[in-house]
Amino acid sequence: MEKRINELDAHVVRLQSPFPVIDLVCYKNENALEKPNKTFFKRQEIQKKRGQDIAYIAIDDLRNSLGYDESLPFARWSVMPSFNPFSGEKINPTRYNNNKIEKA
Numbered sequence: 001m002e003k004r005i006n007e008l009d010a011h012v013v014r015l016q017s018p019f020p021v022i023d024l025v026c027y028k029n030e031n032a033l034e035k036p037n038k039t040f041f042k043r044q045e046i047q048k049k050r051g052q053d054i055a056y057i058a059i060d061d062l063r064n065s066l067g068y069d070e071s072l073p074f075a076r077w078s079v080m081p082s083f084n085p086f087s088g089e090k091i092n093p094t095r096y097n098n099n100k101i102e103k104a
Helices: 003-007 029-034 038-050 059-065
Strands: 023-028 055-058
Touching: 023 029, 023 059, 055 059
Parallel strands: 023 055
Antiparallel strands: none
16 A cells, blocks of 8 residues: 555655654554554644644545555566456556545
């Protein structure tokens, strides 16, 4: 998913970097939001003082906004081209569909 985020000219913030600005936090489930993280809490406080809001989004919603499509056949071709050799039908090399991208 990080590769797809980079393809869309977004970036993943590392909390250890000196001045990360967090726009969006992706969480697996509600329990994940309740786990204490001192570094993240400190970053939230700094951004709150600066008026920089942080939005929260569930992983499934993030996938959908990036164009994730479970129905697409997935193939990592290292030698073969991106088509079905038997039917000639094009196969998407990932499960991301640019036509399904939603603005978050």
